[in-house]
Structures are given as structure tokens and as C-alpha cells.
Amino acid sequence: MKQIIPIVLFLAVIAGGCSNNATTVLRNVEVITPSRPSSTQQYVYFGKVQDRSEVSLAFKVAGQIQQIAVREGEKVQAGQLLTVLDDKDYALQHRVNVARYEQFKKEFERIQTLYERKAVSTNDYEKAQAGLKQLEVALEGGERQIEYTRLTAPGNGIITTITGRVSQLVDAGTPVMTFMDNGELQVVMDIPYSQQESVASAARIVGNDQYALRLSSVVPQTDNNQLCQVRLVFAQTPKDVYPGMNMTVTVEVDKASQSGCILPIHAVFDNNGQQSVWVLQPDSTVHAVAVKVACTDDGKARIIEGLQGTEQVVKAGVNHLVEGEHVRVL
Numbered sequence: 001m002k003q004i005i006p007i008v009l010f011l012a013v014i015a016g017g018c019s020n021n022a023t024t025v026l027r028n029v030e031v032i033t034p035s036r037p038s039s040t041q042q043y044v045y046f047g048k049v050q051d052r053s054e055v056s057l058a059f060k061v062a063g064q065i066q067q068i069a070v071r072e073g074e075k076v077q078a079g080q081l082l083t084v085l086d087d088k089d090y091a092l093q094h095r096v097n098v099a100r101y102e103q104f105k106k107e108f109e110r111i112q113t114l115y116e117r118k119a120v121s122t123n124d125y126e127k128a129q130a131g132l133k134q135l136e137v138a139l140e141g142g143e144r145q146i147e148y149t150r151l152t153a154p155g156n157g158i159i160t161t162i163t164g165r166v167s168q169l170v171d172a173g174t175p176v177m178t179f180m181d182n183g184e185l186q187v188v189m190d191i192p193y194s195q196q197e198s199v200a201s202a203a204r205i206v207g208n209d210q211y212a213l214r215l216s217s218v219v220p221q222t223d224n225n226q227l228c229q230v231r232l233v234f235a236q237t238p239k240d241v242y243p244g245m246n247m248t249v250t251v252e253v254d255k256a257s258q259s260g261c262i263l264p265i266h267a268v269f270d271n272n273g274q275q276s277v278w279v280l281q282p283d284s285t286v287h288a289v290a291v292k293v294a295c296t297d298d299g300k301a302r303i304i305e306g307l308q309g310t311e312q313v314v315k316a317g318v319n320h321l322v323e324g325e326h327v328r329v330l
Contacts, residue, residue, distance in 0.1 A: 026326055026327060026328040027317075027320070027321065027325065027327050027328065028327070028328050028329075028330050029278075029280075029286075029314050029315070029316075029317060029321075029327045029328070029329060029330065030314070030315040030316055030329075030330050031280050031312040031313060031314055031315060031329055032263070032264065032267070032312070032313055032315045033309075033310065033311070033312060033313070034261035034262060034263050034303065034307055034309045034310075034311065034313060035261060035262045035263075036261060036262070036309065040203070040252055040253065041198075041252075041253050042250055042251065042252050042253075043191075043195060043198060043199070043250070043251045043253070044248060044249070044250055044251075045189045045190075045191055045230075045248075045249045045251065046189060046246065046247075046248060046249070047187040047188055047189030047207070047230075047232070047246075047247050047248075047249050048187070048188055048189070048244065048245070048246055048247065049185055049186070049187055049241055049242065049243055049244065049245040049246075049247055050185075050186055050187075050188050050243055050244075051160065051180040051181075051185060051186075051243045052181075052185065052186045052233070053180070053181060054160060054178050054179070054180045055154070055178065055179055055180075056175035056177075056178050056179075057082065057151060057154075057175065057176060057177050057178065057179050058151075058170075058172070058173050058174055058175045058176060059085055059148060059149070059151055059170060059172060059173075059174070059176065060148040060172055060173075061085070061090070061145050061148045061149060061172050062169075062170065062171045062172045063085035063086055063087070063089075063090075063149060063169070063170065064085060064086045064167060064168065064169050064170075065083060065084075065085060065086075065164050065165065065166050065167060065168045065169075065170060065176070066084045066085055066086045066166070067083060067084040067166065068082070068083045068162065068164065068165075068166055069081050069082055069083060069084070070082050070083075070159050070162070070177075071159070071162070072159060072160065072161055072162050073158065073159065073160070073242065074158070074159050075156075075157070075158050076153040076156070076157060076158070076159060076179075077153060077156055078153055078154070078155045078156055079152050079153060080152060080153045081150060081151075081152055082151045082152060082153055082159070082177065083151045083164060083176060083177070084149060084150050084151070085149035085150075085170075086149070087146050087149040090142065090145045090146045090149060091146060093142055093145075094139075094142035094143065094145070094146060097135070097138050097139045097142045098139060098142075100135055100138075101132075101135040101136065101138075101139050104131060104132055104135055105132060105135075107128070108128045108129065108131070108132045111124065111125060111128045112125065112128075151176070153179065154179060155179075155181055156181070157179050157180050157181045158179070158180050158242065158243075159177055159178070159179060160178045160179070160180050160243060161177060161178045162176070162177040163175060163176055163177060163178075164176030164177060180243065185233070185234055185237070185238070185241060185243070186216060186231050186232060186233050186234075187207055187213060187231070187232040187233075187234075187247050187249060188229060188230070188231055188232075189229075189230050189232070189249055190223075190225075190227040190228070190229055190230070191227060191228060191230055192226065192227060192228075192297075193220075193222050193226050193227065193228050194295055194296045194297055195295075195297055196218050196220070196228055196230070197294065197295045198251070198253045198295065198297060199215065199218065199230055199251050199253075200215065200218060201253060202215065202251045202252060202253050203252050203253060204250075204251075204252040205232060205249065205250070205251050205252070206249070206250045206252075207232070207234075207247045207248065207249050207250075208247055208248055209248075209250070211234055211235075211238055211241070211247075212234070212235035212236070213232040213233065213234060213235065213249065214232065214233055214235055215230070215231075215232060216231040216232055216233045217230070217231045218230050218231075219231075232249065260294060260302045260303050260304035260305075261302070261303050261307055261309040262300050262301070262302055262303070263277065263300065263301050263303055263313060264299065264300060264301070264315060264316075265296050265299050265300055265301045266299075266315075266316055266318070267301070267313055267314065267315055267316070267318060268291065268293060268301050268303075268318075269318040269319055271288050271290070274290045275290070275291055275292070275293055276288045276289060276290050276291060277289055277291055277303075277306075277307070277313050277314070277318070278313065278314035278318055278321055279307075279311045279312065279313055279314075280311075280312040280313070280314065280327070280329065283326075284326055284327060284328070284329070285324050285325060285326050285327070286314060286321050286323070286324070286325055286327055287323065287324070288323055289306055289307065289311075290306055291303045291305060291306030291307060292304050292305035292306060312329075314327075
């Protein structure tokens, strides 16, 4: 009896140790059922009004600015006088051209009469005829030069800047002011790259709660802050909006028309290059399901492929799980 008791106790200790090593610790997880997109969602951005096309205005002739008839920011009508050059020199040259033309015209009429009487040669007549045409061209050019000393608005729009000054001497082609067409205003704003699809599918875009806007373009290239540029144009030309104004833009998206379901973005993980989620199985194990994410926004991901929308998906801690692992649902 004295030898048997120590052996039995030793075996009991060994058995007890094996039982503790076989204990399995289950990982606790939270699960969530994917939700459907809400009917509508609004996004608010801040943009700035800019001109879509701005042109520089310049005189076609050189001269000294005599008058500037508009101010910066002033709205103008097509044909409205903007600025004038001193035309005295051009008017004087034009009078000289008129006198020369009238004198030569009389001389030509005399040569023409003699030519009809065959008193002058054909060569002399043709020279006189060519000389008269040259003076006619010079006369027309002088009239145009006087006309070019008056700069008028090319259309209905706004004078955005004026660089010319009264008494300033300017060359032909030197810009003296810039003009922007009324119908060419746009709102430019920067949005997160992840929200570009939402803006592109917007049901309604409104600036400052009163101006209807429509999407013109989205520049997919992002800056250092992962923002991309969106350009919007006014549905109707506004009367009290000018370049440089800040504008609050509300984008309303019809989420009900979008396919797929919504999950927290941290429920999606990278599984060897494939976006996936962990789906809870009936036996309390997890199975990786490949999904396709259309976009992410506000901490949520829109899943358009891979899920039916009725599954129980692991909500967090997805990077610590392995395929087929048993878990305990909290």
C-alpha cells in the first residue's frame, strides 16, 4: 500500500494537466446585418464662383486712352461703349485721305473721258484706275481706324478687371480690360474623392438654397489632401452672383435608387488582395466572403456584390480572425 499511493497521485496530476491544455478559448465578436441605403442623403460643400471663359479686350490700333466709360464689376450690354482712344491723329489722316481721293477721282474721270475718246493709252488708263482703287482702300482703312478707337462690349456680361488708365499710351493688342460672359459662371468646389460618385448621381444640387446647379465635370485627379475638383454650372443665369463669391452647395442624393447594401467600413478587410467580409455560419464559425465595394462615405461602405443583405457580418476585429474559426457572438 505504501508504494501504490504515490503512483496514483502522479497519474492524477498528469490527467489534470492534459485536461487544462485541451480547453478552447472562443473569440468574442459583434455581428451586424447589412442595411439598405436610406431614401435620400444630403452633403454640404463650400465652393467659389468662377468664370468659365474670360477674354481680354484690347484696341486694334495704338493710341492714348481718352475715356473709360465703365467700372470693374459693372454689368454691360452688347455694343455698350467701354473705353475710347484719342482719335485726333486718325481723324486728321482720314481727312487727308478724303482730299487725296476726291482730287484723284476728278483726275481719273478726266483720264476716263480721254480713254473713251482713245486719246490716252490703255496702260495709262489702267494705272489711273489702280491708283483710284488704292485710295479707296486707304479711305476705308482710315474710317476703320477711327472706328477702332472705340472699344465696345462683345456681348452681355461683366467687366471683371480694368488695367488701362486714362491718358495711358497703349499699343494695338495691349489688353486694357477683361470681359466675362454672363452665361459662363460656374461654381468650383473640392470634395473627398470617396464622395465623387455620390455627387455624380445627385438628384438635386442647390447653391445658397436658391440657385439650381447642374454637374459640369468631375476631375478624378486628387490633390495632396485626397480631394478632387467638381465644377457646377447654373441652370439659369443669376442676376446677383459674381466671380469670387463664396457659395454653400447642397447635394441631395437619391440613395433608394442605388443598389447594394451598407456596412461599417471597418467590417471590410483585405484578403490577399480581395476585399472581403466575415460571415457568421450556422455552426458559429466565420467564413470569408469576397465583396465589391462601390464607394465609401461617412465611415460606411456600399457593397454591390457578394452579399444578399440578410447575412450576419462580423462588425469589428476582422483582421484577427481566420477562416473556419469558432467565435462567440456578443
